[in-house]
Amino acid sequence: MITDEKSRAVVLLSGGLDSATTLAIAIREGYEPFALTFGYGQRHAHEVDAARRIAAAFGVRRHLVLEIDLRAIGGSALTADTPVPKGGPGECAAAGIPVTYVPARNTIFLALALGWAEVLGAAGIFIGVNAVDYSGYPDCRPEFIRAFQELANLATKAAVEDARPIAIRAPLIEMTKAGIIRLGSGLGVDYALTTSCYDPTLEGLACGACDSCRLRRRGFEEAGVPDPTRYAGAGTTS
């Protein structure tokens, strides 16, 4: 039995604002974080770079970047050549689940995190999904997280044989974007290291127009926290 060590937790780290805040929460709760990032054929390798900067800033001991070629599966504007929509979240919500939805993405990410958590002997998996200021993805809802917990309790040797279940933690799931930003600012998250834009410029500036940029910008405004994001063109708030 490990007694003197901190409990380990796998933290899914996308390079975005939510997952950076989630990492800070896991650390505050006393876990030793093991960061897991996926290179999944998304348009934006800049997300992986952001994840590396965030992990380094928090002194994470091990940051695993796992490549899975979700382009082979296809089906999303984030992995394929479909244009990213810029109609704003309102229009997207009206039209249902947006084309930026990557089929079964969180199921895939949690499944891989579960495998690593079992190998590490981790007590938990942290994921920064959010069901409030979100884009309408079905795998960001509390009932999805609960169903994955049920699955994890049946799927792993850790839970079945060693009575050592792995807790699936989604601490942001009921929070607003503004609330997340306020909490993270208090925990020392440097949001300048994070990236949210679905469609940044070649120089790495955020477009300011995609769903993700709109949610992020509004979040900083509502939180009353200065937005460190570098936006392209006239849409800057600074």
Place this chain on the structure above:
Amino acid sequence: MITDEKSRAVVLLSGGLDSATTLAIAIREGYEPFALTFGYGQRHAHEVDAARRIAAAFGVRRHLVLEIDLRAIGGSALTADTPVPKGGPGECAAAGIPVTYVPARNTIFLALALGWAEVLGAAGIFIGVNAVDYSGYPDCRPEFIRAFQELANLATKAAVEDARPIAIRAPLIEMTKAGIIRLGSGLGVDYALTTSCYDPTLEGLACGACDSCRLRRRGFEEAGVPDPTRYAGAGTTS
């Protein structure tokens, strides 16, 4: 709506006896099969070769081989440098879940199959897990499959928005190895194309001693079907 076409199904194809039989069942049920095989850093690329031969023999239109490096996660004798145990299934069962267990493997494979099934508009996913003549893996049990079905019903746009749930099918789950072999033989499965051995020779001969070889050999004996497997050394049945 697609009306004139056959319903599609993703079939997980490992190259082994069970998944080849499962593919034959999906075809008999009238599905158009889309075969999915994982190159996951296992010792045995010969499994992927076997899967290709099986898919070709059944005239599968699309066979996707997806690489995921589960070695980066570690934790199993099938992906790491731990020796494969040869004590026989009896001893393994007594000692609990064997070291050949790959953490969360079926969770990971089903998650990726779910993503592809959604993109294809498939009605089902077929997986050849078996809870009778199996090696004690927690993710081969009926309750695991049921939990994954629950998750799939919540995780996908297909199920949530389009009321088009994806059925998780495990037709072999309650069958004996002998029963599987008899069924597959009747459906025209050429078992000479399949491979089961965890530790074959460089020439591709089965070791005849690992858990998987023992289960396979006994299955053919009990089924009264000639075993086409080429075993190494003195352990041949032919």
